[in-house]
Every structure is written in structure tokens, then in C-alpha cells.
Amino acid sequence: MFDAIVDFFDTIMQVLYYPVSGIMLAWHWLFSQLGLDPDSGWTWALSIxxxxxxxxxxxxPLFVKQIKASRNMQLLQPKIRELQxxxxHDRERMAQEQMKLFREANTNPFASCLPLLxxxxxxxxxxxxxxxxxxxxxxxxxxxEQAESMSQATFLGVQIASQFTDxxxxxxxxxxxxxxxxxATTFLTQRQLMSKNMPADALTGPYAQxxxxxxxVLPFVFAISGIAFPVGVLLYWTTSNAWxxxxxxxxxxxxxxxxxxxFEAKRERDKRRGKLQEPTPEAPAIEDKPAAPRRQQPKKQSREQRKKGPASQGQSPAADSQPDSDDAPDDEAGQGGAKS
Incomplete structure (x- = not known):
């Protein structure tokens, strides 16, 4: 079984030798065309x-997916704590509910490790x-010939293939x-993520752990294993961490x-640049709610109109049922003629 695993690993390595060496040789050719000595350690270091x-x-693309997955995991921490x-008391049910939550949020807790893996x-x-x-x-x-050139190339006074054990x-x-x-770059990269882009409620719980x-752990692992890496490999990993x-x-x-x-720092920068409008009484921050209907104010009346009362604004239905003042004398006259 162990021999089968070793053979499988060697097969993968044999396949990867070609793209890794091909990309490195392409850069080596480019720097050689720019006038650098093909056998120089700087040429090989720049190629790496x-x-x-x-x-x-x-x-x-995987790094972008990693950032999105990390953000989703941060935002899901309150819900995960509720599930806990x-x-x-039921670990199996807990695991099922967590996986359901991850599917609904379209995230994967292991996506943050993809670029490293x-x-x-x-x-x-x-x-x-x-x-x-x-x-x-x-x-x-x-x-x-190129392998011999790389092994003998000197960078910073040491050969590209030199190790700490020399x-x-x-x-x-x-x-x-x-x-x-x-x-240090491994530690600072992870520290930057935790101190700048993690909300306070995400600093507790399993994800924070x-x-x-x-x-x-990662810096410690690299520090211990780094003593067995050649200078060229150390240069690769340091450059990758800086990137x-x-x-x-x-x-x-x-x-x-x-x-x-x-997020708060970005808001402050946007305020200084005028990109973020502060909420004011005339322009509230939330405008998606329908505005309340304005109460119609009565029209202003002159003093003469106020003395006349409602009649000046038009007669009410009750007034329409009463006889006009001009017709009243005629009715009385007609009644008087009938009496006589």
C-alpha cells in the first residue's frame, strides 16, 4: 500500500516537472534576451x-473564491452559534444542519485552503x-547543461541549490x-485577515479557532521544514507569500x-472623498420606505371671507334646500293676495 502511494506521488511529480520547468525556462529565456547572463544566479533567481x-x-480565480468563502463563513458565525x-448535544444532527446552512449560503468551509493545497x-x-x-x-x-548551470549559479553569495544544512x-x-x-510573511498574511476583515462576533467559535x-501552526511548520529547502524554493515561497x-x-x-x-475604514475614506452621503433630516439614509402622505393645509382666508363664514366658500347642501332670500318677499306677497 505504501509503495503504491509513493508510485502515485512520483507519477504526479513527473507530470508537474514539465509545466514547472517549462515556465521557469521561459522566464530564463526572456531575461537572457534582455542581456542578463544565462548562467548568472540573478537570472535563475528572477526566473523562479x-x-x-x-x-x-x-x-x-481560486483566490477570489477563497475570499468569498472566508467572508461567507464570517457572516454565518451567528447562525452557526445558534445551531450549536x-x-x-447531537453532533450528527449538528453536522447535518451545518452542511445545510453551507449549501444555502453557497459556501464551503474548505475553500479557504484551496490556493494553499x-x-x-x-x-x-x-x-x-x-x-x-x-x-x-x-x-x-x-x-x-541547464541543470548544471542552475546548480552552479550563485545568488547573494550562495548557490541556488544551497540549503541551511550546508x-x-x-x-x-x-x-x-x-x-x-x-x-514572517506567512504569519502577517493570516494576521492581516483576522485583524482587518473579520467582524467581532466571528472571532469566537470553531471558525475563529x-x-x-x-x-x-503554519509559520511554525514552515520554519521547521524551511531548513531543508534549497535557496530557490525559499525564494519561491517568500515571493508567493508577499504576493x-x-x-x-x-x-x-x-x-x-x-x-x-x-469596512469602517473604507467608510471613513469614502466620507473624506465625498463618495458617501451622510444621512440628514432632509435626505434620510433609508429611502426605500414609501413616504407618508402630506396633510393638506387649508387655504389662507382674508378677514372679509372669515366674517362671511362658509357661505363665501360655497353653499352647503342644507343651504340649497332653503329658499333664496330674494324669493322670500314674492312668496309672502302671494300668500297675502290669497288671504285678501
């Missing part, structure tokens, strides 16, 4: 950075390509600095989750 940028650009109070095979493929070049083995599209003090210092940078776990930090900063700044410090 170009590979990193290419991979991260291809992962942008209601079904805390998809990068790991590429990460290991690059590790094998560089490590193979250091041992005189060419993987993917690398020719034996006995040279200078190599240990450079590798230690890169490991610290890789660990998951985020805190990633905040402290993630900048990309996440842009998304949080321009499209923050409601109820977060980043």
Missing part, C-alpha cells in the same frame, strides 16, 4: 520569481527540480534570513466584509 508570479496569476446551542504539488515539484539539478539530474524540460556559515545566514522572511490555528499579502490587502481595502474594521 517569474514562475511564482505566473502560478499566482493562474490562481487568482440548539443541537450541541493547489500550490503544494507545485512547491514540491520545484523542490525536486532544483534538488535534482544540484545532484546532476535534469527533470522536465531542463537539459543537462556547513558554510554564509550559506546558513542567507538561508536563515529567507526562512525568517518566509515565516481554525483561523488561530492557521495563524500560529498573497499584497493581493489580500487590495481585496480587503476595496471590498471588505461588513461589520469589520476594514
Amino acid at each position: 520569481i517569474g514562475l511564482t508570479i505566473t502560478i499566482r496569476m493562474l490562481l487568482i 446551542k440548539k443541537y450541541g 493547489l500550490q503544494m504539488p507545485i512547491f514540491f515539484a520545484l523542490f525536486r527540480v532544483i534538488n535534482g539539478a544540484a545532484n546532476g539530474t535534469a527533470h522536465g524540460f531542463l537539459s543537462p 556547513p558554510t556559515v554564509h550559506v546558513k545566514i542567507v538561508c536563515a534570513v529567507l526562512v525568517v522572511l518566509m515565516t 481554525q483561523q488561530k490555528l492557521l495563524l500560529y 498573497t499579502m499584497g493581493q489580500q490587502f487590495y481585496v480587503i481595502r476595496n471590498n471588505p466584509a461588513p461589520g469589520t474594521p476594514a
